[in-house]
Amino acid sequence: MMFGLELAYWQESILRSLGVLVAVLLPAGTFVYVFLFKMVSFMQNRLGPMEAGPYGSMQLLAEVGKALQKEDLVPDKADRTLFKLAPYLVVATVLLTYVAIPFGPDMVFIDNEFFGTGIFYVMAVSSISVIGIILAGWSSASKYALLGGIRAAGQLIAYELPLVLSVIGVVIQAGTLDLQRIVIAQATGEIFGWGGIGNPFILTQFIGLLIFMIALQAELAQTPFDMPVAESEVVGGYHVEYTGLRFLLFFIGEFATAGAFAAIAATLFLGGWWLPGLDLEASYMNVVGPLVLLGKMMIFGGIIFFIRFSYPRLREDQLQRFAWKFLIPLALVNITATAILKVVF
Amino acid sequence: MTVTESEQLAYVAAKAADARVNVELETDEGMTLNIGPQHPATHGTLRIVAKLDGEQVLWVEPIMGYMHRGYEKLVEVRTYPQVTTLVNRIDWLAASCNETPFILATEQLMGVEAPLRAQYLRTIFHEMGRIAHLTMFLGDMGVQIGALTPMFYAMRDREFVLNQTESVSGGRFHPNFNRIGGLKDDIPKGWLEETIRVMRKMEAFCDQMENLLLGNEIFEQRTRGIGIIPAEIAQQYGLSGANLRASGVDWDLRRDVDSPMAWKHADFDVITHTDGDCYARTWVRLQETREACKIVTQLCEDLPSGPIMAKVPRIIKVPAGEAYVATENPLGEMGYYVVSQGDLGPFRVKIRTASFHNISIVPWVLRGVYVPDIISILGSLYFILGDIDR
Numbered sequence: 001m002m003f004g005l006e007l008a009y010w011q012e013s014i015l016r017s018l019g020v021l022v023a024v025l026l027p028a029g030t031f032v033y034v035f036l037f038k039m040v041s042f043m044q045n046r047l048g049p050m051e052a053g054p055y056g057s058m059q060l061l062a063e064v065g066k067a068l069q070k071e072d073l074v075p076d077k078a079d080r081t082l083f084k085l086a087p088y089l090v091v092a093t094v095l096l097t098y099v100a101i102p103f104g105p106d107m108v109f110i111d112n113e114f115f116g117t118g119i120f121y122v123m124a125v126s127s128i129s130v131i132g133i134i135l136a137g138w139s140s141a142s143k144y145a146l147l148g149g150i151r152a153a154g155q156l157i158a159y160e161l162p163l164v165l166s167v168i169g170v171v172i173q174a175g176t177l178d179l180q181r182i183v184i185a186q187a188t189g190e191i192f193g194w195g196g197i198g199n200p201f202i203l204t205q206f207i208g209l210l211i212f213m214i215a216l217q218a219e220l221a222q223t224p225f226d227m228p229v230a231e232s233e234v235v236g237g238y239h240v241e242y243t244g245l246r247f248l249l250f251f252i253g254e255f256a257t258a259g260a261f262a263a264i265a266a267t268l269f270l271g272g273w274w275l276p277g278l279d280l281e282a283s284y285m286n287v288v289g290p291l292v293l294l295g296k297m298m299i300f301g302g303i304i305f306f307i308r309f310s311y312p313r314l315r316e317d318q319l320q321r322f323a324w325k326f327l328i329p330l331a332l333v334n335i336t337a338t339a340i341l342k343v344v345f
Numbered sequence: 346m347t348v349t350e351s352e353q354l355a356y357v358a359a360k361a362a363d364a365r366v367n368v369e370l371e372t373d374e375g376m377t378l379n380i381g382p383q384h385p386a387t388h389g390t391l392r393i394v395a396k397l398d399g400e401q402v403l404w405v406e407p408i409m410g411y412m413h414r415g416y417e418k419l420v421e422v423r424t425y426p427q428v429t430t431l432v433n434r435i436d437w438l439a440a441s442c443n444e445t446p447f448i449l450a451t452e453q454l455m456g457v458e459a460p461l462r463a464q465y466l467r468t469i470f471h472e473m474g475r476i477a478h479l480t481m482f483l484g485d486m487g488v489q490i491g492a493l494t495p496m497f498y499a500m501r502d503r504e505f506v507l508n509q510t511e512s513v514s515g516g517r518f519h520p521n522f523n524r525i526g527g528l529k530d531d532i533p534k535g536w537l538e539e540t541i542r543v544m545r546k547m548e549a550f551c552d553q554m555e556n557l558l559l560g561n562e563i564f565e566q567r568t569r570g571i572g573i574i575p576a577e578i579a580q581q582y583g584l585s586g587a588n589l590r591a592s593g594v595d596w597d598l599r600r601d602v603d604s605p606m607a608w609k610h611a612d613f614d615v616i617t618h619t620d621g622d623c624y625a626r627t628w629v630r631l632q633e634t635r636e637a638c639k640i641v642t643q644l645c646e647d648l649p650s651g652p653i654m655a656k657v658p659r660i661i662k663v664p665a666g667e668a669y670v671a672t673e674n675p676l677g678e679m680g681y682y683v684v685s686q687g688d689l690g691p692f693r694v695k696i697r698t699a700s701f702h703n704i705s706i707v708p709w710v711l712r713g714v715y716v717p718d719i720i721s722i723l724g725s726l727y728f729i730l731g732d733i734d735r
Contacts, residue, residue, distance in 0.1 A: 044497035143378050147400070147716065223491055224563050232386045232489050233720050312563045313491025315717045316400060 016109050023098050027259030027297055028252055029060050035305035043309055070244035075141050082139035087249035089132030094256040096125040101263050102180040104273050104289030105281060118178040122264060123164050130156045137238035148237020151316055152228035158323040159218035165331035166211035169338040170201050170268045183272035187280050197276040202269040207334045209269045211327055216261050222304055224311040225319055258304060259297060266296035353581055375403050382411045386489060386720045389730030405711040407704055412734040417694055424689045425451055425525060425661050433519040436732040438481055439474030442674045444523040449604060450670040450683045451525050454663045458605050462651045463527040465644050468607035470522060472637040476547055477506045478675035479634045482727050483554050486627050489724030490567050495558050502550040505543045512536060525661055527654035537645045544638040551635050559628060568623035572710050572722035575621060583702040586677025588726060591629045592621035598673035611640045623725035662689060676700050676732055700732035
């Protein structure tokens with residue numbers, strides 16, 4: 001059953017597939033236009049795209065059209081199969097990640113009884129993109145791509161840990177791995193007996209959120225952690241040899257991942273699709289919920305891209321030192337403190 | 346520490362032999378990475394062949410000449426007044442600074458000295474070229490380290506200086522305003538007040554950059570202690586300008602050499618730093634932009650009245666002789682060795698550009714650093730390709 005309609009299984013599957021596509025492309029496109037085109041332009045004392053459509057709003061379509069027209073180039077010495085496979089792996093990772101995110105009381109792609117692992121599943125599949133990036137770096141037969149790919153691998157593996165560890169605090173507090181139940185736990189929670197705004201975990205898990213956002217910045221390879229794609233050092237890193245559609249896929253992958261992780265951050269720390277004052281069970285939440293979630297994603301997206309265009313880039317060894325010597329111990333302390341407090345209260 | 350000349354030569358030769366280029370693509374010891382000729386960090390077409398062990402640099406050698414335009418040969422077939430148009434293009438970011446030493450050398454051969462007003466205005470244009478140049482550097486240094494935003498602020502504020510140059514000479518990048526014996530024209534009405542206003546804007550820009558870029562902790566992490574050049578090494582490799590002053594050598598041709606320019610009438614400090622690392626070089630250049638603003642403001646306020654052109658014959662023939670004049674340009678010492686045989690044009694001109702010497706220290710300073718540090722060191726050494734290859 002979906003939206004009160006009786007649908008055959010294949011009809012539901014098609015609807016869900018389309019839903020995932022919309023869920024992936026819409027936030028990615030919004031992020032690119034609002035943050036990459038406009039917010040950054042205003043930060044940098046310029047207007048950004050203004051010609052394509054009103055205020056350049058059609059610029060995104062123009063960019064996609066440009067990428068599609070380009071010649072499909074594969075370097076002579078590249079490993080052709082792996083070279084072609086890599087961008088699809090990266091995009092597939094994002095699609096898989098979105099599957100677990102709840103958008104409303106009934107707006108879930110996979111039903112709960114089959115899918116209780118929630119956040120654990122998200123963290124697991126999001127690592128698959130590392131394989132895509134290493135493949136891209138290795139198969140391009142370019143030294144810059146190789147350097148970028150290896151840097152990306154080292155960085156993504158190092159920052160996967162604090163990302164997972166920062167989430168555990170939330171999991172301990174909510175008592176569940178399921179993202180839908182984490183939302184409900186925040187909506188029905190109480191702050192010292194006062195349930196006016198529920199209990200969004202940003203209040204109790206602030207350190208967790210901080211670690212999550214820093215690790216996220218590194219996972220997405222955004223400045224100050226953008227050494228894998230550093231244009232002044234390795235000239236684009238692992239996607240230096242890619243053009244046209246395949247480059248577009250990497251690009252979509254980057255921003256869709258940003259969208260996916262912003263949605264996860266919103267779900268874990270800001271109460272997901274729920275807002276104080278809205279009815280948790282009502283069926284109108286299936287329409288309002290996605291909009292609320294998109295609004296919260298925009299907050300996190302804004303933070304990610306604001307930092308990206310404000311900071312210089314760290315060095316690879318400085319980044320590793322920061323992860324292993326600071327973030328991971330801090331995350332462990334956070335878990336311990338959360339566990340103790342959970343038992344005490 | 347005193348070093349005899351033979352010791353110094355032996356040292357330099359040993360270092361050069363260490364860093365001998367071997368352009369095989371793959372060797373047993375490591376991976377050879379070709380940075381350039383088309384690479385965003387090389388400001389044009391400098392090629393750097395680096396042998397890497399992982400991300401660590403084993404040795405490195407810069408290969409130049411991809412943009413050789415043959416200026417020294419070209420000026421031999423031109424008359425003296427035509428040369429300035431050509432040499433404007435050597436260090437294209439501060440074009441009027443390229444003219445100054447050549448004009449001074451020619452005037453020295455002819456025994457002419459420009460009137461005081463022309464000397465003042467020349468110095469003003471020279472320093473404005475320096476401001477336009479170093480503004481670009483500050484923005485570019487941010488881009489090399491990965492901060493995109495300072496570049497746009499630098500480009501925005503640089504426009505004010507270029508507008509002032511344009512309103513006098515009609516040329517934004519290549520003013521070609523100096524003439525042998527003086528200047529082409531006098532300044533337009535109201536120009537001095539506007540220039541002083543622009544200088545105030547540029548001082549505000551320096552403050553902004555100091556907070557935005559040099560105050561950033563990641564920028565400090567990326568530049569402090571990276572690419573340290575000790576003073577004696579810097580002198581042995583013939584570094585000049587801000588690169589030398591950042592190593593703690595108090596050496597500035599504007600102050601040390603008595604030339605017919607107005608620097609001796611202005612009150613300014615020569616900025617030095619003791620560290621000699623990338624941060625010091627950036628910091629010294631930022632402070633020099635401030636000092637240049639100060640010089641321009643002072644000279645605009647004290648500008649004497651009078652003619653702008655000395656008595657020079659209509660057809661310029663330079664008596665036979667030789668002269669070398671060097672000035673302190675944004676990149677360092679730039680000198681012209683002009684040999685005349687009494688013709689309409691120079692017999693031979695040797696151009697000593699700062700970047701060529703500054704870049705020669707690259708094999709020494711880049712050994713053992715990581716790949717990202719190559720970029721910050723090259724960025725902070727600051728070269729212009731036209732200035733290296735001529």
